[in-house]
Amino acid sequence: MPVGRCVAGAACSSFWTRSPMARHPTELLRLLAKHYPLVSAMCRENRRFASDAELESFCLSFLESGASAAMLVGRLKDVGVVSQTTGDWAPPPFLRLFLGEIEQRHSLASPGVVRGWIEKLAGLADRLEPLAARGPRPGLDEDGEILAVLDEITDTLSSISATVAGNCDRIGAEVSRYRVEEDVRQMRLRLTRLIDLHANYLEPVLRLIDIGGDFHSVSERTAASCAVLAAGPDSSVSFAAATVARDVVWLRRGTLRRAHEANRELGPLCEAAARESSIARGVNRALDAIANGNWEALALDSNLQVVIAPDGALISGRAAGAFMITASAYREEPPPLLDAGDPSLMDLPWSAATLLEELESQAEVPDLLEWICEHVGRDVADMPAGLMHDLIEAAPDSFAAGEMHRSYAFAELDLDARVWAWRGQADV
Amino acid sequence: MSEDAIGSSLTPLPPRLASVFRALRSGRHLSRDDGPDFLDLDRNFESYAHVLHGLGYSLRRHGQGFFYIEGTVGVRSDRMRASLLFMLILFQDLDEKKFERQDRAWERSLLRTTFKIAELPHFQTSHRRSMMSAVGVEESGLSRVLQFLERLGVVRLLPESQFSFKSPVHRFVELCVRFAEEQNWAQSTAASVAPSAQMTDEPDDEEEGEA
Numbered sequence: 001m002p003v004g005r006c007v008a009g010a011a012c013s014s015f016w017t018r019s020p021m022a023r024h025p026t027e028l029l030r031l032l033a034k035h036y037p038l039v040s041a042m043c044r045e046n047r048r049f050a051s052d053a054e055l056e057s058f059c060l061s062f063l064e065s066g067a068s069a070a071m072l073v074g075r076l077k078d079v080g081v082v083s084q085t086t087g088d089w090a091p092p093p094f095l096r097l098f099l100g101e102i103e104q105r106h107s108l109a110s111p112g113v114v115r116g117w118i119e120k121l122a123g124l125a126d127r128l129e130p131l132a133a134r135g136p137r138p139g140l141d142e143d144g145e146i147l148a149v150l151d152e153i154t155d156t157l158s159s160i161s162a163t164v165a166g167n168c169d170r171i172g173a174e175v176s177r178y179r180v181e182e183d184v185r186q187m188r189l190r191l192t193r194l195i196d197l198h199a200n201y202l203e204p205v206l207r208l209i210d211i212g213g214d215f216h217s218v219s220e221r222t223a224a225s226c227a228v229l230a231a232g233p234d235s236s237v238s239f240a241a242a243t244v245a246r247d248v249v250w251l252r253r254g255t256l257r258r259a260h261e262a263n264r265e266l267g268p269l270c271e272a273a274a275r276e277s278s279i280a281r282g283v284n285r286a287l288d289a290i291a292n293g294n295w296e297a298l299a300l301d302s303n304l305q306v307v308i309a310p311d312g313a314l315i316s317g318r319a320a321g322a323f324m325i326t327a328s329a330y331r332e333e334p335p336p337l338l339d340a341g342d343p344s345l346m347d348l349p350w351s352a353a354t355l356l357e358e359l360e361s362q363a364e365v366p367d368l369l370e371w372i373c374e375h376v377g378r379d380v381a382d383m384p385a386g387l388m389h390d391l392i393e394a395a396p397d398s399f400a401a402g403e404m405h406r407s408y409a410f411a412e413l414d415l416d417a418r419v420w421a422w423r424g425q426a427d428v
Numbered sequence: 429m430s431e432d433a434i435g436s437s438l439t440p441l442p443p444r445l446a447s448v449f450r451a452l453r454s455g456r457h458l459s460r461d462d463g464p465d466f467l468d469l470d471r472n473f474e475s476y477a478h479v480l481h482g483l484g485y486s487l488r489r490h491g492q493g494f495f496y497i498e499g500t501v502g503v504r505s506d507r508m509r510a511s512l513l514f515m516l517i518l519f520q521d522l523d524e525k526k527f528e529r530q531d532r533a534w535e536r537s538l539l540r541t542t543f544k545i546a547e548l549p550h551f552q553t554s555h556r557r558s559m560m561s562a563v564g565v566e567e568s569g570l571s572r573v574l575q576f577l578e579r580l581g582v583v584r585l586l587p588e589s590q591f592s593f594k595s596p597v598h599r600f601v602e603l604c605v606r607f608a609e610e611q612n613w614a615q616s617t618a619a620s621v622a623p624s625a626q627m628t629d630e631p632d633d634e635e636e637g638e639a
Contacts, residue, residue: 184527191532272533275605279535280523282604283516285613290513291559297613298512304603305498306508306580307485308455 027079035072038062039081043096046189048088055082055089109163111204117160118208118215124153125221132225132241135232143237146229150240153222154247160215161251164205168262171197175265191273198263198270206259215252223248350376350383352390359391359398365422368399369408381410388420398422442472445479452480452487452497457581457596459494469495492598494581507576510563514573515600517556521549535601538593545570545589 032039038059041047049055055076056069063069076082082089131146174197178190209215226248229241289297298304348354355372365371368391372384392399401418408415442448448465451458458466469476473495477487485499522534531537551557551567560566565573574591577583582596607613 187527187532272536276523276526276533276535278608279519279601279604282606282608283519283523285607285610286512286604287516287520287559290516290562291555293562295509298607300508300512303606304508304512304599306455307453307497307499309453309499 024079028081031075031079031081035062039091039095040099042082043091043099045186046090046096048090048185049082050088052089109167111201111208114160114163114205114208115214117156117163118218121153121156121160121222122214122218124149124156125218125225128153128222128225132228135229143235146237147240150226150237150244153244157219157247157251160209161255164209164255165258167201167205168258171202171262171266175269178269191269194266195270195273198266202259202263202266206263209252209256209259211256215255219248219252350387352387352394355387356391356394359422360424362422363424366419367406368420368422369417371422373408378408378410381408381413381415385415385417392420398424440475441479442468442475444468445476448476449480452485452495455580457490457494457496457594457599459581459595461584461594462581466495490596490598492595494594494596496596496599506564507573510560510565510573511577511580511582512600512603513559513563514550514565514570514577515597516604517550517559518543518548519601519604538597538601539595540592542586542590542592545574545591 041062042058047058049058052070052073055073059069059072059076063072077089081091081095083092128146128149131149171194174190174194178187178194181187181190207213223245226241226245230238230245232238232241286298289295355375358375359365359371369384369388372387372391376384376387378384399420399422401420404419405416406419408417444465448458448469451462451465456462458469460466473487473489480487480497485497488496488498490496522538526532526534529537534541548570549556550560550565550570557567574583574585578585578591580596582594582600584592584594586592
């Protein structure tokens with residue numbers, strides 16, 4: 001073997017160039033052969049040992065009684081099965097990858113492989129359909145051809161079924177290992193692998209073999225051709241076709257059931273892991289933004305609206321509020337009773353119309369404001385002045401302002417004003 | 429239109445309108461734990477939605493089985509920020525320690541988990557302490573955050589200084605998922621980096637009034 005080449009072939013040749021070489025290759029291989037379960041478990045579980053005692057404890061479970069764990073640990077270190085790189089003792093990367101390749105731990109048949117088998121089955125179905133349409137002709141070579149195609153279909157179906165079932169078993173084993181794992185670092189690694197298996201293997205395979213997938217349609221075609229051949233006269237072909245028809249249905253159902261079982265086992269784990277991974281990413285993003293004082297990035301006013309409105313009136317506006325309070329205080333009551341005596345006459349307020357009516361009965365009034373004050377009183381100036389204004393507005397042609405000013409005395413003030421006069425209609 | 433005709437065209441109001449309305453307007457998320465109010469809201473969702481819409485609120489029914497309202501008078505107080513930060517740190521801690529749990533997951537069992545206040549992770553590291561301090565929450569004030577969350581219907585306070593979550597906690601969980609799914613997070617955070625002075629916010633008098 002040339003130096004720097006891996007016995008597993010070119011696929012892992014690059015590992016040798018990156019990893020430290022074993023100090024005694026022959027001794028290493030001999031020790032591997034002798035203690036393969038121990039080294040294999042160590043590599044598969046990616047174990048790290050903080051002390052010799054821990055390493056000895058791990059080895060002890062693989063040794064026969066009476067054998068010295070301390071001596072074995074010394075040998076493992078000598079030949080380079082474990083090396084100390086970051087403080088812990090662990091199998092060197094090249095050894096882990098080497099054993100991984102040998103054991104094909106990571107070589108679950110990919111969806112591409114399963115698809116390849118299905119495409120082969122489709123080709124066989126294409127060959128079988130015209131043969132089935134013609135029907136078997138005893139004695140001719142075609143019988144042999146039909147039997148050969150049926151044999152190949154059986155083999156292909158079995159391969160598909162075995163590939164899917166085998167891989168589902170491996171997935172089941174991975175899930176079990178994850179569940180019993182106690183080391184946090186290992187758990188994370190295993191969970192990552194499970195998520196990868198679910199996303200990149202199981203789901204695509206399920207799409208292929210589920211109802212509506214390629215496998216289902218091609219197996220339907222195969223079963224239909226086999227049914228035609230099986231319905232013919234008894235012969236080796238009809239017997240073989242009937243058997244294949246049963247196999248198609250049985251294997252398809254079994255394969256699908258196995259894949260769904262694996263999905264039921266793996267799916268919830270991966271869904272929970274994927275969702276929690278998403279939540280954790282969001283949490284870390286938000287915390288990072290908060291740590292930078294960047295609350296705006298969280299857009300809480302739109303993303304996390306929480307309405308907190310104090311209890312109180314729903315109507316804004318004091319007037320509306322006061323009205324509602326008055327209205328709410330209303331109680332049904334009988335109308336108030338009138339006094340026994342006659343009601344007294346109510347004083348009617350003076351109006352411009354009343355005064356004008358009275359003015360019209362007079363030929364002339366030389367001082368209009370004085371005349372108004374004599375009627376409505378001199379308590380306040382506003383009302384006589386207002387009435388005078390209204391009168392002039394109502395009949396502007398009947399009033400005239402004189403040249404003279406005079407002072408009008410009221411209770412609280414003296415009003416200096418021009419003297420206005422009234423001239424009745426008779427003078428016009 | 430006769431009086432009978434008017435009467436028949438009106439939808440009868442739900443029986444617990446006043447109680448439900450008061451709860452929702454005080455920020456409460458009504459979940460199954462709220463008993464009769466939740467049941468009335470669940471049975472008469474359309475009526476409630478109609479009435480609340482008329483008052484400017486949108487009634488939301490969450491997939492995890494609780495109700496809350498949104499409106500223009502949403503609160504964005506320091507206390508709300510403190511609550512969010514409280515949740516974020518707790519979620520981060522739960523995720524970090526999930527492999528120590530039997531079920532190796534935390535979200536699905538969130539409503540079944542009981543938390544001891546003394547064991548909360550918020551003041552266990554200086555970084556978290558300083559973040560909490562930045563929103564005005566010291567270790568002694570943690571119970572105020574929990575009381576606020578209880579008023580919102582998110583938390584159930586238990587004896588012996590313990591608490592558990594109610595289904596409305598999923599509003600916070602889904603907010604984190606939304607942050608994670610934000611395609612332009614890097615740009616949006618870079619664009620809107622603001623000094624921490626902007627953390628000051630409108631006073632939360634209205635909340636105090638509710639207490």
